[in-house]
Amino acid sequence: MVKIGNIELPEFPLLLAPMEDVSDPPFRRLCKAHGADLMFSEFISSEGLIRDAIKSRQKLDIFDYERPVGIQIFGGDEEAMAMSAKIVEAVNPDLIDINFGCPVKKVVCKGAGAAVLKDIDLMVRLTKAVIDSTNLPVTVKTRLGWDENSINIDEVAERLQDIGVKALSIHGRTRAQLYKGEADWSHIARVKNNPRITMPIFGNGDIDSPEKALEYKNKYGVDGIMIGRAAIGYPWIFNEIKHFLKTGEKLPLPTMQDRIEAARNHLTWAMDWKGDKLGIVETRRHYTNYFKGIANFKEYRQRLVTTDGKEELYKVFDEISDVYSDYEFA
The missing domain is CATH 3.20.20.70 (Aldolase class I)
Incomplete structure (x- = not known):
């Protein structure tokens, strides 16, 4: 201790x-x-x-x-x-x-x-x-x-x-x-x-x-x-x-669903704390890191950092979840 x-x-x-x-x-x-x-x-x-x-x-x-x-x-x-x-x-x-x-x-x-x-x-x-x-x-x-x-x-x-x-x-x-x-x-x-x-x-x-x-x-x-x-x-x-x-053993890497859940929670908690507008803007800097190294992800990353409404952002997360449902991290 x-x-x-x-x-x-x-x-x-x-x-x-x-x-x-x-x-x-x-x-x-x-x-x-x-x-x-x-x-x-x-x-x-x-x-x-x-x-x-x-x-x-x-x-x-x-x-x-x-x-x-x-x-x-x-x-x-x-x-x-x-x-x-x-x-x-x-x-x-x-x-x-x-x-x-x-x-x-x-x-x-x-x-x-x-x-x-x-x-x-x-x-x-x-x-x-x-x-x-x-x-x-x-x-x-x-x-x-x-x-x-x-x-x-x-x-x-x-x-x-x-x-x-x-x-x-x-x-x-x-x-x-x-x-x-x-x-x-x-x-x-x-x-x-x-x-x-x-x-x-x-x-x-x-x-x-x-x-x-x-x-x-x-x-x-x-x-x-x-x-x-x-x-x-x-x-x-x-x-x-x-x-x-x-x-002495490594945990499995976080799945795509784990990453989406973390990013979504981060956004939600930021909006709860600072209000929707500031919460949305201030969470943008984190998305690149949550979804680093994912093939063909540029379009979704762009939408995450340019979308202004929370409901639209949650829809982007849902879409990522559907499109990448079988994605496996090496």
């Missing part, structure tokens, strides 16, 4: 990474149904929360069936981070996570996300401001360092644990790498094997199959794995990994 504060997770938990414009309640609901053990909101700007920005506030929506669930915040100002932690605590998540890993320019140029990797003293102050203003467990997600010449994750882990951080998720790339190249988990393993480190260490980066999950579990000894991009349009990956770790 893995513990984060008073949160009990199963042995070797699988975490859904917080992803901007992806990890919203409908997507999290699907991943939970398919085996995710701990999930996080999309990252939320501390400044946006304080300004009462509508988009930031909406990202605070969590539901009991998701638990345990964390809300992730980011920012570069201590007072704003402390105030936003109090706002977050009011919606009663199970934990607060701080993003010190996002590499995108619009976040980094504000001195937040991965930019904080250039100033560990600031990272410690920002984190302590959050810890001091909440009774919830506080965790952190970060990267190895700013670039390959400044990998500082060892010092980061020790200093964050010393001020009370309850778990650390490490993406095995530097900020300079963005999402290119291969994630280097050897640095994550070194943090995990540091005798001073007692908090759970979760590895993140490049896990896209049950075989790789088992290989990295054995090779690097982490307490659990965080999965991001591989779950987009493929929430089945969580149960596939769990089954493989337990039995």
Whole structure:
């Protein structure tokens, strides 16, 4: 069993990474149904929360069936981070996570996300401001360092644990790498094997199959794995990994009907949450992944991303179900 504060997770938990414009309640609901053990909101700007920005506030929506669930915040100002932690605590998540890993320019140029990797003293102050203003467990997600010449994750882990951080998720790339190249988990393993480190260490980066999950579990000894991009349009990956770790056998691939059901549920839950118009538009980005690699599917993909009415969309799903009723995935 893995513990984060008073949160009990199963042995070797699988975490859904917080992803901007992806990890919203409908997507999290699907991943939970398919085996995710701990999930996080999309990252939320501390400044946006304080300004009462509508988009930031909406990202605070969590539901009991998701638990345990964390809300992730980011920012570069201590007072704003402390105030936003109090706002977050009011919606009663199970934990607060701080993003010190996002590499995108619009976040980094504000001195937040991965930019904080250039100033560990600031990272410690920002984190302590959050810890001091909440009774919830506080965790952190970060990267190895700013670039390959400044990998500082060892010092980061020790200093964050010393001020009370309850778990650390490490993406095995530097900020300079963005999402290119291969994630280097050897640095994550070194943090995990540091005798001073007692908090759970979760590895993140490049896990896209049950075989790789088992290989990295054995090779690097982490307490659990965080999965991001591989779950987009493929929430089945969580149960596939769990089954493989337990039995050494692979589950059958999701059928065409499984994929249609997931896409349809995703659409329905998105409309329930954000209204028909926004729900329809925001689910479009997922269809390519749900129906990846299917022969002669271009026409249906086009219709899925251009149809505006929900009844018409459900008819497209019914048509796909009929036409591809015998389709088998290799």
